[in-house]
Amino acid sequence: MSWLLPSAIAVPLLAAGLTVLVGRRLAAQRVLAATGVTFTLGAAIALLVQADRGGPVVAQVGGWAAPAGITLVADRFSAIVLTVSAAMLVAVLAYAVGQLGRDALDWWFHAKYLVLTAGVAMSLLTGDLFNLFVGFEMMLIASYVLLTVRTGPSQVRSTVSYVVINLVASALFLVLIAFTYGATGTVNLADLAGRLSEIDPAVSEGLGLLMLVVFGIKAGLFPLFMWLPDSYPTAPAPVTAIFAGLLTKVGVFVIIRTQTLLFPSEGPSTLLLFVAGATMVVGVLGAIAQNDVKRILSFHIISQIGYMIMGLGFLSVAGLTAAILYITHHIVVKTGLFLVGGLVETEQGTGALHRTGGLLHRRPIVAVLFLPLALSLAGIPPFSGFVAKLALVQEGVALGRGVIVAVSLAVGLLTLFSMTKIWSATFWGEPAESAGRAGSGVLAATAVVVATSLAVTVFAQPLIELSARAATELLDPAIYITAVLGGG
């Protein structure tokens, strides 16, 4: 089954090349895009089943043995995140095709989308620091182009800051690779885990902090988040939805992977918990100050990242279980919320709260799609966010970390407040002028995402058990190291 690992990356890339070859035949492009993305989803599910039954799946690309060659690894954690991400990629592709003209306006939309898919898959599956850099770059370059095509002055302005910040982060990533290679002589994550414990602890701690900064920029951690709410809202709805759902979460994934694998330590980390709390508070306060649907939602990405880092900060099985649950729930809910934001913009021509209103009477279906997602984001039972938040709070109380628990509950309340703000300005009040009508395709795609989010609640118990197994695996780096390097 290890052939699935490289093909989950190669098939969408190949499809991307073919979409360019078929030229302006939209139907052929759509078939290729759907095939590529669905293949990655299928491979992700197969890898998840395999990794859950028989431990991490490992492939040594090109047949070179582990520390020298290119290693791809799927353990439970990466397979879970890849499965959810690929599912969202499929749903958003359907939305983009359904939103009439989005992919017809931009001939290379499908090629870029497929490269993005390959980049996400590579970042999640790679077992090597330099390939992680390449995976990030694939993902980011696709995202730069998706953001800039057919743009006006406002998009160019915000894309410039997005590209520049990410390039600075990439340069820092290269510095990190240089220092790591200079200090240890390897960039293979499994090999690094062993060698980092042999070098000077001060050097290894420095590398750990540099990693936190580099991946913190990608994930949007406090105080490195400022690029995010500036750049995301200007893109078209399906593009923002997939960025919001996936890109920052890949950063969180890498933070969790590197902190657990390379710098294993006992007990809660006060630094991570502080960062988590600050990220939550700053994100939610930023959201309250905004007056546009997409900008409010963008600030909420930041605040929600805090919850995931809070789970990591506990550094316990229950804490990581909650973090994995949170990532799963968040990818689905955030993608869905941005898709609904796109529906609001289609219906009313704008997402600015002072110009929208009365959508509840005109298109109740949009309100029906928005409500479960908004309540889930705030953590109201019985929606998926509640399951994840409950797990976090329980573990926080069990570890006696009262401050972060109080902060997380207060932020949940403020989240609900800002969701109410969207609700009352968009769905209640005097009906605003109608600008258009969302088609059945986009509504169906959004409905699928909402249904997935509800399924997270319905199947909460098996999902918690799976996440707990993944968390146990994460906290025992020996499993990962043995799988990659063999018996040694």
Add this chain to the structure above:
Amino acid sequence: MSLISLAVAAILFGVGTYLILQRALSRIIIGLGLVSHGANLLIVIGGGFGGVPPILSEGVDPATVADPLPQAMVLTAIVITFGVTALLLALALRSYLLTGTDEVEDDPEDRRVAREVHPVVEPDPDEDMHEVVA
């Protein structure tokens, strides 16, 4: 040798950082190029001292060859930086054609929120920009 390379990398980082902090997009792009060069140089330094070309054949002692991995990594990184710089230059041209300036402007929404809090203190954005040019 290594010390000189390190000093060069440090200078590249210093100058690059200064340029990235400017308002003009063309300077930012040059700054990003310099910083990436500095990072690439660091990787080469991280590979240790040079040796004979890393082509294993008869009569070559593996202990004397140069480490090929950092070179492979730097080549990849250079190609990626090249592509992204080209994209940024295209963006800079687009930005110039659309707005007529080379400046990166403030976020209009941020400015609006700031004005709500400090209606008087907020300086005129155009004035602010001229200052930077001067």
